Amino acid sequence: MVKSFHARMAELWVLNKQRSLSTxxxxxxQHVLHLNAMYCWEMAKLENLSLVASMLGDTREQLAICAQIDDLERNPHFGPTQKKKTDRNGPPQIP
Structure with a gap:
């Protein structure tokens, strides 16, 4: 599923090919690029946690993590308000 910020990023990219973007x-x-970075970071984190759970043979934890991956993939508007907690090791913040 295409996320809303991915669609808007594509629209802005096409506009930028035709003319300079307004301020x-x-x-x-910048906002949609930030959302994309956060989304990619969260997905990579969950995929790595799933791999570790699999390597440890922790099927219950792996299924729970896979459910989180499914939720993340289905949510068309991933963003900071959807995150339940802040990951202190997340991607760098844009100044």
Missing amino acids: EEMDEM
Whole structure:
């Protein structure tokens, strides 16, 4: 499923190929790039945790992690408000 921020990122990219983006559009591009980085970071983290659970033979934990992956994949609007807790080791914040 394409996330809403992926679709908007593509729209802004196409616009930028046709003309320079406005200040507001540049700000929006920074926002969707940040959401993309957070999404990729969260997905990679969950996939790695699933692999570790598999290697340890912890089927129950692996199934729980896979359910989180499924939820993340299905949610079309992944963003900071959907995260239940902050990962202190997450991607760097954009200044």
